[in-house]
Amino acid sequence: MKILVTGGAGYIGSHVIRALKVAGHEPIALDDLTSGKQVRLGDTPLVQIDLASPGATEVLIDAFREYEVSGVIHLAARKSVGESVEKPEYYYQQNLHSVTNLLVAMRAANVMNMVFSSSAATYGSPDVPQVDEDYNCRPINPYGETKLIGEWMMAAANQSWGLRTVSLRYFNVAGAGFEELADTAVANLIPIAFNAIANKKAIQIFGSDWPTPDGSCVRDYIHVQDLADAHISALEYLSQDSREHSVFNVGTGTGSSVLEVIQSIRDVTGLEFEVDLVPRRPGDPAALSADVSRIEKTLGWKAKHTLDDIVSSHYRAISKQPL
């Protein structure tokens, strides 16, 4: 299938593009290149546009026709939780106008398959350590709200005009499937930790008094290559039949604490570094990991990589980055 990947020049999008090629699909990237990098795309065609801009619908319809697109994987979004709290209107504008423009163009051009990149941030701060997809979503920041509303938009398009669509709720994505596709953003724990080590600073641990076995926060870290493969499984699922909008958690089902991540960094790299126990970060849930029964049963997808695989692949990839 010819698949448009929005956010295709990003860290996750570029892994999805590689996975599509391996599976025999023909990806086309769409990206505004504000945080994406063209070098990640190789010979994949690029449609360069801000999806949330007023003229995007016409550009999309033209691109759908030119490339004979039959499906969309929609990853392009602003994704900084902190920034979303400071600039909610910007997050609503960026993350929701883009979905609206896409849906209008897809309906006009009769593109009937869509995988929507959602997030564990839709759950907010659950009072259970492991969430399944039926858990009542109560996002606690505008970023999570835009992802939940995006899911509702998928469900409405499915009901109204039969869009075949799946939403994937990503947990904590990290690692690198290819050395040239590292997560260079320094926005999440593992890249932040390696950045601190490189700058000879202590890694900050946000809270050591959480109600968890070792007192630090627990998350479900998923290797970006496993995540990319989940999109291929989702596309296969869509192509089988027309069905209702479905939501799937994408995680490993196993939580790792911040201290376990730090230990993995020590084990994998052998590097010496300091850690600093600092107060809790507001808004963090103590423990959040995915119940993955639904995706394993329905899509036949299962994460293959361990936490050490994630950490070592990130380390190898950033070691290869140009200074």
Ligand code: UDP
């Ligand atoms: N964290 C930390 N120190 C940091 C960055 C993150 O202890 O410098 C913790 C954070 O409190 C959370 C986990 O690492 O428990 C993952 O945080 P991240 O921001 O990567 O993802 P989130 O789970 O918030 O989406």
